[in-house]
Amino acid sequence: MGLDIRLPIGLMFTILGLLLFGFGILGDKAIYQQALGINVNLWWGAVMLAFGLAMLWFGRRGTRKVKTDPDRE
Amino acid sequence: MLVYFMFVLGVGFALQRYMKTSKDFFLSGRSLPAWITGLAFISANLGAQEVIGMGASGAKYGIATSHFYWIGAIPAMVFVGVFMMPFYYGSRARSVPEYLKLRFDEKTRGFNAISFATMTVFSSGISLYAMGLLMGVLLGWNFTFAIMVAAVIVLIYIFLGGLTSAIYNEVLQFFLIVFGFAPLVLLGLKDAGGWSGLVTRLNGVATAQGYQAGAWSSSWQFMSAPSHNPMGVEWFGLLMGLGFVLSFGYWCTDFLVVQRAMAADSMSAARRTPLIAAIPKMVFPVLVILPGMIAIALTYQAGSSGFVLPKKLDGTFNYDLAIPMMLGHYFPTGILGVGLTALMASFMSGMAGNVTAFNTVWTYDIYQSYLRPGASDQHYLWMGRMATIFGIAISVAAAYVATRFNNIMDMLQLVFAFVNAPLFATFLLGMFWKRATGHGAFVGLLSGTAAAALHHGLTLPHGAMAGIKGGWFGAMHIYPSEMAQNFWTAIFAWTTCFVVTAVVSLLTKPRAESELAGLVYSLTARPKEDHLPWYKRPAVLGAIVLAVALVLNIVFW
Numbered sequence: 001m002g003l004d005i006r007l008p009i010g011l012m013f014t015i016l017g018l019l020l021f022g023f024g025i026l027g028d029k030a031i032y033q034q035a036l037g038i039n040v041n042l043w044w045g046a047v048m049l050a051f052g053l054a055m056l057w058f059g060r061r062g063t064r065k066v067k068t069d070p071d072r073e
Numbered sequence: 074m075l076v077y078f079m080f081v082l083g084v085g086f087a088l089q090r091y092m093k094t095s096k097d098f099f100l101s102g103r104s105l106p107a108w109i110t111g112l113a114f115i116s117a118n119l120g121a122q123e124v125i126g127m128g129a130s131g132a133k134y135g136i137a138t139s140h141f142y143w144i145g146a147i148p149a150m151v152f153v154g155v156f157m158m159p160f161y162y163g164s165r166a167r168s169v170p171e172y173l174k175l176r177f178d179e180k181t182r183g184f185n186a187i188s189f190a191t192m193t194v195f196s197s198g199i200s201l202y203a204m205g206l207l208m209g210v211l212l213g214w215n216f217t218f219a220i221m222v223a224a225v226i227v228l229i230y231i232f233l234g235g236l237t238s239a240i241y242n243e244v245l246q247f248f249l250i251v252f253g254f255a256p257l258v259l260l261g262l263k264d265a266g267g268w269s270g271l272v273t274r275l276n277g278v279a280t281a282q283g284y285q286a287g288a289w290s291s292s293w294q295f296m297s298a299p300s301h302n303p304m305g306v307e308w309f310g311l312l313m314g315l316g317f318v319l320s321f322g323y324w325c326t327d328f329l330v331v332q333r334a335m336a337a338d339s340m341s342a343a344r345r346t347p348l349i350a351a352i353p354k355m356v357f358p359v360l361v362i363l364p365g366m367i368a369i370a371l372t373y374q375a376g377s378s379g380f381v382l383p384k385k386l387d388g389t390f391n392y393d394l395a396i397p398m399m400l401g402h403y404f405p406t407g408i409l410g411v412g413l414t415a416l417m418a419s420f421m422s423g424m425a426g427n428v429t430a431f432n433t434v435w436t437y438d439i440y441q442s443y444l445r446p447g448a449s450d451q452h453y454l455w456m457g458r459m460a461t462i463f464g465i466a467i468s469v470a471a472a473y474v475a476t477r478f479n480n481i482m483d484m485l486q487l488v489f490a491f492v493n494a495p496l497f498a499t500f501l502l503g504m505f506w507k508r509a510t511g512h513g514a515f516v517g518l519l520s521g522t523a524a525a526a527l528h529h530g531l532t533l534p535h536g537a538m539a540g541i542k543g544g545w546f547g548a549m550h551i552y553p554s555e556m557a558q559n560f561w562t563a564i565f566a567w568t569t570c571f572v573v574t575a576v577v578s579l580l581t582k583p584r585a586e587s588e589l590a591g592l593v594y595s596l597t598a599r600p601k602e603d604h605l606p607w608y609k610r611p612a613v614l615g616a617i618v619l620a621v622a623l624v625l626n627i628v629f630w
Contacts, residue, residue: 005241009248023407032405036263041407044256
């Protein structure tokens, strides 16, 4: 198949992660009372961002390998 | 949520240009790597019933719910990968009913194809209905609006990209579900005082409901008798009914999941699909059952944040709302969006799984076989797209029917359960006993279904009235719980089908062995995998998965 699924997954999580992370920094801190006082947006945004970037990196590496290696379809 | 919808549709559009033949559309051109099909394999099953139902059972029955995973799904997934996949992938079959035709005969296939196709559209309808209700409770969405959003999105991405698109989106949904629910578990667990705090609270739950302390936090200890555990089952019914008949029946014969493995790019990838899927599947109880357990624990003994399960009008707990309510309780704006999107994604992946299985079985096994054989491949590709549209249209209609007549849906699910229960006996005999014949399989399936209906009609769960719960012929036996009744219905159906198939097969003419090559175990060459590194060999992977499942059972004994 011509589309490496890791790229859209990586892109989606990168965007979502950035949004959450940004909201965690800039947004109103009072809302975190219901989350036991933890800034979940900030932390989980960072986790999702890291996952998204890792996926993008693997996806790009994988796509490049296919292109340079004619044996692999 | 909008970002997610955009990506889901984007994948569909990006894949559109690769859909040239019906094989691309229905089988992804058999070109996907094992890790993708593996994740899609569990994601397709991770529909509404899974997330909401397992959360509810976690609250209702505690950790014993994990039997559905560690005794049920895992061994069955290993079995389908190691032993059954060679026949599905290796034979010329493009679907499970088609395998039945190659192995047995036309009538067995027809029976299976028609019951399966009806079942998939109705379960996707039920899934839509549940989603519509839930989105109404959580977001105040209008029922029609919620249903239409989900239906149209699923329709577009399957219509454009076929099975590949469904599979790619299932992988996307898989990660979204993991990332959406994991923080919920972390926060909930923190609120309950960690694992040890949770166990102490659950002991309180158990004693308050009249069981021994520990009935909610140990999975096997109280299985000696039905009255000792909240599920009301004993170890034999559990092991045979759930562990053997029901799980193997679902994971080994349901085209919805098998179809994902058939899209893999090679025989060994197809066999690895369920094995790779088994690894995250083992950890899933943490994501779907644990929140339910946390919810009930906090309800009986409040944590610092004061979470309680809502009650229904009749005063009993509304267990189905365990996970949705926890999302709303712990997640502030921002991550709440991710959590709700994950919930929505789980509904859509379950629905998409049903729709892709439906369009394939409809087109190959019903349309091409009975209605219009011999047309061009382009015509069948077109038919597949049309089947996607009317499959979803029927689902939507079914969702509306469910709002009016809830009992009709219960009734239908019951009938499907009767049809499904004996199926695994047919496959087991078909794949491992070359003497089994088409007449035997057909009569066996019919009598197995009849046995299920009869058993259900003659028994009742404790405290229920005769009617939809069973007992319409009079109650000869009272089971301690509905779950026990289900397990035993399955056991009876399976045994009847097994015995009748064997007896009728011996009385009818066997097929020539030359016709059965590639379809029966003793007449099929073992796939060679000496050249593969150890971590890619299905048998080795299967053994590892089983060992880990065993350890999990012992740890949470």
